[in-house]
Amino acid sequence: MAQDDLYRTVVLERARTPRYAGPLTGADRHGEGSNPLCGDRVKLQASVDAQGRIAAVRHETRGCAICAASADLMAERVTGQKPAHVNQLHAELVTTVETGIAPEGLGDLSVFAPLHRHRSRIRCAMLPWSALIEMLNDDKDR
Incomplete structure (x- = not known):
């Protein structure tokens, strides 16, 4: 399967039937992000275990x-x-x-490599990540 076909298949499948959407009971971390240019919004909830690992993450996403x-x-x-x-x-x-070049070990995230040809869509893919990084960095100050 070509990279663009894989991209379309994975993106559409995960957008239609997300596996990690919805509230997280017992969340101790909260974050959100929005892109006012296109209207994408994401809210994140996470819990971190005693070893500092992310035990669970859930998202509520309204967007593309x-x-x-x-x-x-x-x-x-x-x-x-x-x-x-x-x-x-x-x-x-x-x-x-x-x-457009994915390093070895990126796994399913490599499906976003074709976005290098669609610069305006990069922010769509990176918005949840920006919210997560900000949430994790904010929690270091606790």
Whole structure:
């Protein structure tokens, strides 16, 4: 399957039937982000375990398919990870959407590589990640 076909398939599947959408009971972290230019909005809830790992993440996303799919794939990928690894994934995804080249190990997130040809859509994919990074950084001050 070609990269663009895989992109369309994964994005549409995750936008239509998200696996990590809805409220999170017992959440101790909250974040949100919005893009006033297109109207995308994402609210995140997460819980962090005693070892500092993200135990669970849920999202409530109102926006395009790219934003919704990105939020859902992000929630899946960061579960069980420490914030330092999340920052690394974020950096790798930024490089991927800017260059179209996904590093080995990015997994399903590599489906966003074709966005490098659609610069205006990059913000759609990155909005959930920006909200997550901000939420995790804000919690360091607690």
